Amino acid sequence: MQEALKATSENSQSLMDSKNNAPSIRIKELDFLYGNNQVIHDVSLDIFPKEVMAFIGPSGCGKSTLLRCLNRMNDLVDGARIGKGSIEIHGVNLHHKSVDVIELRKKVGMVFQKSNPFPKSIYQNVAYGLQIQGIKSKQVVDGKVEESLRKAALWEEVKDRLNENAYGLSGGQQQRLCIARTLAVEPEIILMDEPCSALDPVATGRVEELILELKNEYTIVVVTHNMQQAGRISDRTAFFYLGKLIECDQTKKIFLNPNKQQTEDYISGKFG
Amino acid sequence: MSPSREPKHPFATRITRGRVQESIMFGFLRGMTFFVLFCAAFLFWDILSKGASKVFEGDGMLNWEFLTEHPQTLHVIGEGKDEIKLSSSNYFKLKDEKILVKWEEFRQSDEHDQARRGLDKVINLLEREWGDDSLAQSNEDFLNRECDNAANKFSFWKEMLVDVNNTAIDFEMKPEDVPSMVSQFILGHFEMERGRFSLVEEKITLFRAMQYPKIESISLKNAEQIEDAYKLFLSVVPEVYNKSIKLFGREVRSSYDEFMQVEGPKEFGRFAEAIVAYSNVRESFWGKDYESENWESLQASLTPFKRAMNVSLPSRDYAYSGGGIFPAIVGTLLLVIGAMAIAIVLGVFCAIFLAEYGKSGKFLSLVRLAILNLAGVPSIIFGLFGFGLFVIFLDWNVSLLAGWFTLAFMVLPIVITASEEALRSIPQGFRESSLALGATKWTMIKTSVLPFAMPGILTSSILGVARAAGETAPIMFTAAYAKRSELPWEGLEHWTDFFFQGVMALPYHIYVVSAKIPQNAYTADMQYGTAFVFLLLVVGVASLSIILRNRLRRKYRW
Ligand SMILES: Nc1ncnc2c1ncn2[C@@H]1O[C@H](COP(=O)(O)OP(=O)(O)OP(=O)(O)O)[C@@H](O)[C@H]1O
Ligand SMILES: [Mg+2]
Numbered sequence: 001m002q003e004a005l006k007a008t009s010e011n012s013q014s015l016m017d018s019k020n021n022a023p024s025i026r027i028k029e030l031d032f033l034y035g036n037n038q039v040i041h042d043v044s045l046d047i048f049p050k051e052v053m054a055f056i057g058p059s060g061c062g063k064s065t066l067l068r069c070l071n072r073m074n075d076l077v078d079g080a081r082i083g084k085g086s087i088e089i090h091g092v093n094l095h096h097k098s099v100d101v102i103e104l105r106k107k108v109g110m111v112f113q114k115s116n117p118f119p120k121s122i123y124q125n126v127a128y129g130l131q132i133q134g135i136k137s138k139q140v141v142d143g144k145v146e147e148s149l150r151k152a153a154l155w156e157e158v159k160d161r162l163n164e165n166a167y168g169l170s171g172g173q174q175q176r177l178c179i180a181r182t183l184a185v186e187p188e189i190i191l192m193d194e195p196c197s198a199l200d201p202v203a204t205g206r207v208e209e210l211i212l213e214l215k216n217e218y219t220i221v222v223v224t225h226n227m228q229q230a231g232r233i234s235d236r237t238a239f240f241y242l243g244k245l246i247e248c249d250q251t252k253k254i255f256l257n258p259n260k261q262q263t264e265d266y267i268s269g270k271f272g
Numbered sequence: 273m274s275p276s277r278e279p280k281h282p283f284a285t286r287i288t289r290g291r292v293q294e295s296i297m298f299g300f301l302r303g304m305t306f307f308v309l310f311c312a313a314f315l316f317w318d319i320l321s322k323g324a325s326k327v328f329e330g331d332g333m334l335n336w337e338f339l340t341e342h343p344q345t346l347h348v349i350g351e352g353k354d355e356i357k358l359s360s361s362n363y364f365k366l367k368d369e370k371i372l373v374k375w376e377e378f379r380q381s382d383e384h385d386q387a388r389r390g391l392d393k394v395i396n397l398l399e400r401e402w403g404d405d406s407l408a409q410s411n412e413d414f415l416n417r418e419c420d421n422a423a424n425k426f427s428f429w430k431e432m433l434v435d436v437n438n439t440a441i442d443f444e445m446k447p448e449d450v451p452s453m454v455s456q457f458i459l460g461h462f463e464m465e466r467g468r469f470s471l472v473e474e475k476i477t478l479f480r481a482m483q484y485p486k487i488e489s490i491s492l493k494n495a496e497q498i499e500d501a502y503k504l505f506l507s508v509v510p511e512v513y514n515k516s517i518k519l520f521g522r523e524v525r526s527s528y529d530e531f532m533q534v535e536g537p538k539e540f541g542r543f544a545e546a547i548v549a550y551s552n553v554r555e556s557f558w559g560k561d562y563e564s565e566n567w568e569s570l571q572a573s574l575t576p577f578k579r580a581m582n583v584s585l586p587s588r589d590y591a592y593s594g595g596g597i598f599p600a601i602v603g604t605l606l607l608v609i610g611a612m613a614i615a616i617v618l619g620v621f622c623a624i625f626l627a628e629y630g631k632s633g634k635f636l637s638l639v640r641l642a643i644l645n646l647a648g649v650p651s652i653i654f655g656l657f658g659f660g661l662f663v664i665f666l667d668w669n670v671s672l673l674a675g676w677f678t679l680a681f682m683v684l685p686i687v688i689t690a691s692e693e694a695l696r697s698i699p700q701g702f703r704e705s706s707l708a709l710g711a712t713k714w715t716m717i718k719t720s721v722l723p724f725a726m727p728g729i730l731t732s733s734i735l736g737v738a739r740a741a742g743e744t745a746p747i748m749f750t751a752a753y754a755k756r757s758e759l760p761w762e763g764l765e766h767w768t769d770f771f772f773q774g775v776m777a778l779p780y781h782i783y784v785v786s787a788k789i790p791q792n793a794y795t796a797d798m799q800y801g802t803a804f805v806f807l808l809l810v811v812g813v814a815s816l817s818i819i820l821r822n823r824l825r826r827k828y829r830w
Contacts, residue, residue: 073704078631106710116701118720119828129709132719167829178705185709 024049024089024189024219025070031083032065032074038083039065041243049188052215054230054251055223057240058266063223066240067191070094070221071108072101089189109187113194115174117166117181122158125166125177129185144184152180153210172203176210189219196229208233227267231255239263316807323804326797337596338801343755343781344595346794347587357794359594363587370583375537378580387576391528394570540577592755592785593794597802599759601809603775604741606672606760607751608813611679612737618680619687620722620729626688627695628717647685652745654682659749670774672760675751679740686736687729694728695721727824734817738810744779752780754788778806 023046032040039062047053055063065074069087072094074080087094094104106129117125124131126145135141145162149155154176158169166177175195182190192211196204211220211233224230230237231251238248239262247254247263258264329335337359344360358366378384532540630636658678668674698721706716740746753774760775785798 071708073708076704076707102710102712105708110705110708112701112705112708114701116699116705118702118705119724128706128719132706132709132711132715165829181705181709 022091023047025221026088026091027066028085028088030066030069030085030087032062032069033079033081033083034065034077035079039243040069042085043240043243043245044085045238045245045248047219047221049219050215050217051235052211052220052222052233054234054237055221055240056225056227056230056237056266057246059225061240062243063240064193067193067221067223068110070189070191071105071110073110075101106185107187108189108191109182109185111175111178111182111190111192111195113197115171115178115198117169117174117177119165119167121163122166122169122177123162126180126184128181133185148180148184151183151214152176153206153213154180170203172199172206175199175203175207179207179210179214183214187218189221190214192220192222194223194225197225204229227255239266241266319800319803319807322796322800323802323807326801327804335801339596339601339805340598341596342599342757343592343597343776345592346590346594348590348794349585349587357594358587361595363585367583367585370585371581372537374583375580378576383576384580387573388528390573391570391577394573537581540581590792590794591789593792593798597776597778597781597805599756600776600778600781600802601805602759603752603777604779604806604809606775607675607679607747607777608737608741610672610676611683611741612734614676614680615683615687615737616729616733619684619733620691622684622688623691623695623729624717624722627692628713628721643685643688646681647689649682650745651682651740651743654678655746655749657681658746663750668772670749670751670753671772672751672775673771675747675775675777678746678750679737679743682743682746683733683736683740686740687733690732690736691725691729694725694732697728698724724828727821727828730824731817731821734820735814738813738817741813742779742806742810744783747777747780748783751775752777754780754784778802778809782806 025045025047027043027045027047030040030043031038043066055067057063068074069082070089082095089104089108092099118128120128123145126148127141130141130144146155146159149158154173157173158177161168166174169177175198179190179195196207199207208229211222214220215235222230222234234251236248237251237254239246239254239258239260241262247258247260249259254263255267258267327335327338341359341361347358347360347363349356349358349363626636626639630639655678658674658681662668662674662677663670666674702720702724703716706720707713711719744752751774753776756774756776760770760773764770764773782799782802785795785802789795
C-alpha cells in the first residue's frame with residue numbers, strides 16, 4: 001500500500017517536472033502523407049524531457065509513421081511528405097531547410113522492431129556510430145563502447161567476447177546491443193518501434209528494465225502493441241486510431257479511466 | 273447408360289487416359305533430361321580424355337613442356353613405332369648434337385688435316401691482301417656499293433612481289449608454297465636482268481644466305497616480310513665482312529685453329545656458309561676480278577668443312593603442333609584479371625547508383641532496358657565495337673587494354689544485374705540503422721551495404737567474366753595474336769607499353785590450331801590439349817570465386 005502511494009507521488013512528481021520543463025518534442029497539427037494516402041491526421045502532441053511516452057493503437061494507425069517522422073527516417077520513402085503542421089525539437093522545426101539530418105539523427109536515435117545488428121563483431125557494432133564520425137582514437141572508442149554496453153546492461157554478458165560476431169548473441173542480447181549502439185552516439189531522445197515484439201518474456205523483461213533505467217537520462221518514445229508493457233514502462237500513453245490522436249494522458253489514467261469510449265474499447269480488447 | 277449392365281467402378285479400369293498421358297510425359301521428360309546429361313557427359317569425357325593424352329604423356333607424367341613453352345613447329349622423325357616427335361627447339365638441339373658428332377669424326381679423319389692445311393694456305397694468302405689498308409678501303413667501298421645496289425633492286429622486286437602474292441591468292445595457293453614461288457620469281461628476274469644463265473645457281477646461294485640463322489624464322493609470306501628479310505640480309509653482309517676482317521685482317525685470328533678456339537665449330541660452319549654466299553654475291557656484282565682466284569680457292573678449301581657441317585635430319589613438319597601454350601595461358605589470365613577489374617569497378621558503381629540512388633522513373637527504366645539489350649548483343653558485335661572504338665578510333669592497336677575494355681563491356685550487363693541483385697538482397701534494416709546512427713548516405717553504402725553485398729557481387733561477376741574470357745570473337749580483333757614470341761613482360765621499353773601489346777589467348781589459340789592451319793593428327797592433339805587446359809582454367813576460376821564467396825559469407829552472415 002505504501003509502495004503504491006509512493007509510486008503515485010513519484011508519478012505526480014515527474015508530471016510536475018514535465019509541466020515545469022519546456023517540451024522536448026512538440027508536434028503541431030501534423031498531417032503526413034505517403035503520396036496521396038494521408039496516414040496522419042492533424043496530430044498535436046508534446047513529449048517532455050526524460051519521460052517515457054508510449055504510442056498504442058491498432059495496426060496501421062500510423063504509430064510507426066509518426067515515430068519515423070521524429071528523426072526523419074521517412075525521408076527514405078519516395079513521396080512521403082508533410083501535409084501541414086510541423087514537428088519541433090527544442091523549438092527547431094525539423095523539416096526546415098537549414099536542419100542537418102545527420103546531426104538530427106545523432107540527437108534522436110532509433111531502435112527498430114527487428115533487432116538488426118551489423119554482421120560484424122560486437123565491438124564494431126557499438127563503435128560504428130563513432131567510427132563514421134571519424135573518431136579514430138582507440139582509447140576514446142574503447143571507453144565509449146564499454147560505457148554504452150554498461151548502460152545497455154550488456155557489458156557483463158559480452159565483455160569476454162567483444163570480437164565475436166554479433167549474430168552469435170541471443171535475440172534479447174541483440175536488441176540490447178542495438179540499444180547500446182544507439183547510446184554510443186549520445187542521443188537525447190531514443191525512439192523505439194516495438195522493441196520487444198520479437199523477444200520472449202524473459203528478454204522482454206530485461207529490455208523493459210533497461211528502458212526504465214535509461215529514462216533517467218533520455219527521453220524515450222516507445223511504440224508497443226503490448227498493453228501491459230505500456231503500463232509497466234511508460235509515464236504517459238498516446239492512443240491513435242486511423243491516423244488520429246484519440247487521447248493522450250497519464251498511463252494510469254488511460255488504462256484505468258480513459259476519457260474516450262474508443263480508448264476503453266481498444267484497451268479492453270473489443271477491437272484492434 | 274445401359275441399365276442392364278452395372279457400371280464398372282472407375283478404379284477397376286486398368287488403363288485410363290490420364291495414366292497413359294502421365295507415363296508418356298514421364299518418359300518424355302526423363303528422356304530429355306538424360307539426353308542433356310548425356311551430351312554434357314560426352315563433352316567432358318571427349319575433351320578430358322583426349323586432352324589428357326597431350327597434357328599427360330604416355331607414361332602418365334605431366335607434360336611440363338606443354339604448359340611452359342611457346343608454341344613451336346612439330347618435327348616428326350621416322351615412321352610408325354620409331355616415330356620421334358620433337359618441338360623445334362629440341363629438333364635443332366638434336367641437329368646440333370649430330371653436327372658435333374659428325375664434326376668430331378671429321379676432325380679425327382685424314383680429310384680434316386688436308387682440308388685444314390689447304391684452308392690455312394688460302395688464309396695466309398688472303399691475309400696478305402686484306403691486311404693492306406688500301407685494299408681494306410676498296411673492300412668497304414665495294415660493300416657500300418653493293419648495299420645501295422641491292423636496295424635499288426629491291427624496290428623493284430617489291431612491286432613485282434605484290435603481283436606474285438596476288439597471283440598466289442588468285443590461284444588459291446597454300447601459303448607455305450608462296451615463299452618458294454617468290455624465290456623462283458626473284459631468281460627468274462635476275463636471270464632476265466643479267467642475261468646470264470650461269471648466275472642462277474649463285475642466286476640460289478644468295479637466297480640461302482637470306483635464310484641466314486637470324487632470319488630463318490621468317491616465312492616469306494608477303495612483300496613486307498621479304499623486305500624485312502632482305503634488310504636483314506643487308507645487315508648480314510657487313511657481318512660476314514667483319515668476320516672476314518677478323519679472320520683474315522688485322523685482328524690476329526690468322527689461322528683456322530685459332531678461329532676454332534675462339535668461335536667453335538658451329539660458328540665456323542655458319543661462317544663457312546656465309547663466306548661462300550658472300551664471295552658469290554661479290555662475284556655476281558663485280559664479275560671475276562683479280563681476287564676471284566683466291567676466293568675460289570677459299571671456297572674450295574671450305575667445301576670439306578661445309579660437308580662436315582651438313583647433317584640432314586629429315587622430318588615432317590607440322591606448324592603449331594609442337595612446344596606448348598604457355599603464352600596463351602598467361603595471356604588469358606591477364607585478359608581475365610584486367611577485364612574483371614574494369615568490369616567490376618564500372619559495374620558496381622553503376623549498380624550502386626541504380627539500386628541505392630535511383631528513384632523509379634523513366635530514366636531508370638531506360639537504363640534497365642539498355643542493360644537488358646546489351647546482354648543480348650552477340651559477342652562478335654562486341655568484337656567489332658571494340659575494334660572500331662578502341663583499336664581504330666582511340667588508336668590503341670591490338671592490345672591488352674583494348675581487349676580488357678571490350679570484354680569488360682561484354683560482361684557489364686551481367687555484373688550490373690548481379691551487383692544490383694546483391695545490393696537489393698541486403699536487409700533494409702542495415703541501411704536504416706546506419707542512417708539512424710548518423711551516417712550519410714554514402715557512408716551508409718560504404719560501411720553497411722557494400723561489404724555485405726560483396727560476396728554476391730564477386731561470385732557472379734567472376735563467373736560472368738570467366739565465361740566471357742572463353743569467347744574468341746571479342747578478342748579476335750582487339751587483343752589476340754596468333755603467335756607472339758615474347759611474353760608480355762619481355763622487351764618492354766616503357767612500363768606503359770605493357771598495356772599496348774597484344775597477347776596470345778587460349779580460345780584464339782584453339783581457333784588458330786583448328787581453323788587456320790592444315791589439319792592432321794598432331795594438330796588435333798594440340799587442340800584437345802589446349803581445350804583441356806582451358807577447361808581446367810575456367811573451372812579453376814569458377815571454383816576460386818565460389819571459395820571466395822563462401823569465405824566472405826562466413827565472415828558476414830546474418
Ligand atoms: N513506406 C510506405 N509507403 C506507403 N505507405 C506506407 C508506408 N509505410 C506505411 N504506410 C502506410 O501508412 C499507414 C500507417 O502505417 P504504419 O506503419 O505507420 O502503421 P503502424 O501503426 O506502425 O502499424 P503496426 O502496428 O502494424 O506497425 C498504413 O496504412 C500503411 O499502409
Ligand atoms: Mg509499426
